Amino acid sequence: MCGIAGILSLRGPLGEDAESRLRAAAASLAHRGPDDEGFYRSGEMGLAFRRLSILDLAGGHQPMGNEDGSIQVVFNGEIYNFRELTEKLKASGHVFKTRSDTEVLVHLYEEMGEDFARELRGMFAIALWDSRRHKLLLVRDRLGIKPLFYRHDANEVCFASEIKGILSMLPPEVRRPDHANLARYLALGYFPGTRSGFEGIQKLAPAHRLVFQDGRQSLHRYWSLPAIEAPPRISRGQAVERLRELLEESVRLRLMSEVPLGAFLSGGVDSSCIVSLMRRISPDPVKTFTVGFEYPEFNEIPIANLVSTSLGTQHHTLVVRPDAVGLVDQVVSSFDEPFGDSSAIPTYLVSRLARRHVTVVLSGDGGDELFAGYGRYRSLRRLGAVRWIPPGLRKGVASLLKKTAPGSFQAHRIGFFLERSTKSFPQDYLDSVNYLRVPHAALALNPEWLNSFPKAQWEVGMDAALNPVEGAQRLDLQHYLPEDILAKVDRMSMACSLEARVPLLDHRVVEFVSSLPPAWKQAGDRPKSLLLDAAGSSLPSQVWNRRKMGFGIPLSRWFRGELKEYLADILLGSRARQRGIWNPAGMEALLRAHSRGTWDLSEHLWNFLTLEVWWRKYLDPVGTSLDTPGADVTRAEFHELFAGRGGGDEVER
Numbered sequence: 001m002c003g004i005a006g007i008l009s010l011r012g013p014l015g016e017d018a019e020s021r022l023r024a025a026a027a028s029l030a031h032r033g034p035d036d037e038g039f040y041r042s043g044e045m046g047l048a049f050r051r052l053s054i055l056d057l058a059g060g061h062q063p064m065g066n067e068d069g070s071i072q073v074v075f076n077g078e079i080y081n082f083r084e085l086t087e088k089l090k091a092s093g094h095v096f097k098t099r100s101d102t103e104v105l106v107h108l109y110e111e112m113g114e115d116f117a118r119e120l121r122g123m124f125a126i127a128l129w130d131s132r133r134h135k136l137l138l139v140r141d142r143l144g145i146k147p148l149f150y151r152h153d154a155n156e157v158c159f160a161s162e163i164k165g166i167l168s169m170l171p172p173e174v175r176r177p178d179h180a181n182l183a184r185y186l187a188l189g190y191f192p193g194t195r196s197g198f199e200g201i202q203k204l205a206p207a208h209r210l211v212f213q214d215g216r217q218s219l220h221r222y223w224s225l226p227a228i229e230a231p232p233r234i235s236r237g238q239a240v241e242r243l244r245e246l247l248e249e250s251v252r253l254r255l256m257s258e259v260p261l262g263a264f265l266s267g268g269v270d271s272s273c274i275v276s277l278m279r280r281i282s283p284d285p286v287k288t289f290t291v292g293f294e295y296p297e298f299n300e301i302p303i304a305n306l307v308s309t310s311l312g313t314q315h316h317t318l319v320v321r322p323d324a325v326g327l328v329d330q331v332v333s334s335f336d337e338p339f340g341d342s343s344a345i346p347t348y349l350v351s352r353l354a355r356r357h358v359t360v361v362l363s364g365d366g367g368d369e370l371f372a373g374y375g376r377y378r379s380l381r382r383l384g385a386v387r388w389i390p391p392g393l394r395k396g397v398a399s400l401l402k403k404t405a406p407g408s409f410q411a412h413r414i415g416f417f418l419e420r421s422t423k424s425f426p427q428d429y430l431d432s433v434n435y436l437r438v439p440h441a442a443l444a445l446n447p448e449w450l451n452s453f454p455k456a457q458w459e460v461g462m463d464a465a466l467n468p469v470e471g472a473q474r475l476d477l478q479h480y481l482p483e484d485i486l487a488k489v490d491r492m493s494m495a496c497s498l499e500a501r502v503p504l505l506d507h508r509v510v511e512f513v514s515s516l517p518p519a520w521k522q523a524g525d526r527p528k529s530l531l532l533d534a535a536g537s538s539l540p541s542q543v544w545n546r547r548k549m550g551f552g553i554p555l556s557r558w559f560r561g562e563l564k565e566y567l568a569d570i571l572l573g574s575r576a577r578q579r580g581i582w583n584p585a586g587m588e589a590l591l592r593a594h595s596r597g598t599w600d601l602s603e604h605l606w607n608f609l610t611l612e613v614w615w616r617k618y619l620d621p622v623g624t625s626l627d628t629p630g631a632d633v634t635r636a637e638f639h640e641l642f643a644g645r646g647g648g649d650e651v652e653r
Helices: 018-028 082-091 102-119 163-167 179-188 236-254 269-281 301-311 324-335 344-355 367-371 375-383 391-404 409-421 427-432 439-443 447-451 468-494 507-514 529-535 555-560 564-572 584-596 602-618 635-641
Strands: 002-009 036-042 045-051 071-079 122-130 135-140 149-152 156-160 201-203 208-213 216-221 261-264 287-293 314-320 360-362 499-501 648-652
Touching (some): 071 102, 102 135, 156 163, 179 602, 261 344, 269 301, 269 360, 269 367, 269 529, 287 344, 301 314, 344 468, 375 409, 439 584
Parallel strands (some): 287 314
Antiparallel strands (some): 002 045, 135 208
């Protein structure tokens, strides 16, 4: 795993400051690659690289070129079929100097041109420079496991694995917020599509390649989800057998490593199935890692211990008692933009725990989106049960509930459900994941600011004829998964210099599962039945029958207790009041509603908190003090806070 960055000048050779800018970018990405660094600079192109050594420890230095150096590549990720590709390329006459998967990219491009990514099986963000054709090629993997950001203006193209890499190459005055996208962030808790929180800084979309050549830019999608087979060509039993084969192959490929390797184990279906497959394939006990909190409703350690005992893993657990103020800063610093998913906190902590013992982990991410694990998918199915009621009556009851019981959480839920049932897919689903649907949350925003931007929702072209559950899964695979879940796993693991691999998102697995009928992925109302049937036979019955817990934290308790004063100081402080985004009276009402306990608004408050902290950290004038002393915890101070017993008690089983 690595960090990559680069500059392409569109006005002739690079300027004299190019080397210092590239070195600044590399330094900002050192956490992604603490083992090595490398640079390339020639003519109009400059590349920077930081390496976390996983394969070919001695020979995998980047940037890496072809025989005459006319092609140079920097690459973040892993190519799991590189040995197979190497043999094919050798048979075509290509000469290899290393055992690294990076060298495959150079020769595969020579063989196939821009379309070479179709042959790759893995996770990757690639920047390839062809000096003979003066062509820069940026490529991102099919599911968006690895990130790649870029900024393009009249003078140059800058790119990097993280936004901080681009910011380090630019003067501070170019930092401007993308207000319209911030409105979308407040609705969804992440940045949808290809725009970031900064004006002009974009994400390369998953399964796309971007080419800059001769002053022109071209974008091409090289992979898409397959159509659903109707009727299916195989039985459900045959599908289970085929899925088992694909999963075993995917896990086997991801056990490839020259450094210590383990797995996250929450005790949920996804991670438990991955560890079960690892144990079946690996001759050695698997190292597994779990974090939990002192509150039972957030503590997954007991079920993870049960799975560990059943599978005979070397298990490490951490009971966390964190300094949450420091964690807010860590999340913002790792994403370089607001991030509304508070499960980033336990993801960081379990990554930090794992990094003490291993350099690579396997994770179960992607299972909910592939195998219909989220409760919101079941809610979509239930909408059909009330649509026989006349739409006018449903609207009337929903309106009545809003008027007669505005403070009731249960009344709001029923009214919102009836209101959704009057809409068709995908709008009924998009409404369900919109944080601003909650009255208290919307009132905390300045309406003039919010209404000045486009309606906050995904920009999707989804076939309304799709089965709603399948349509929602596809929306999530294309948006929520890469822009929230995978972004979280990448940034939090890389903050600890840990590589995370996701076997469920091997594109061959995704293609196969996506082609199957939606009903096969759930038995009755039980989610992930297909995955359990294929990979869960050796797991304890508690995993099979367990209600989905999620990777949550006691955020609601923190915001009613130890973080209550901090939250009010940040969101109601003088700087927040002058921001123009917030409605102070509405924010006070939101805080009161959460504090009373009648509504759990913790995720909304986290959304707002990370936005305000981000703005102070990245956009306010340098030297401006925070309203709350000590809220801006540095990276060094953060690690100090979580060293030893300050972060919890580690136990090995």
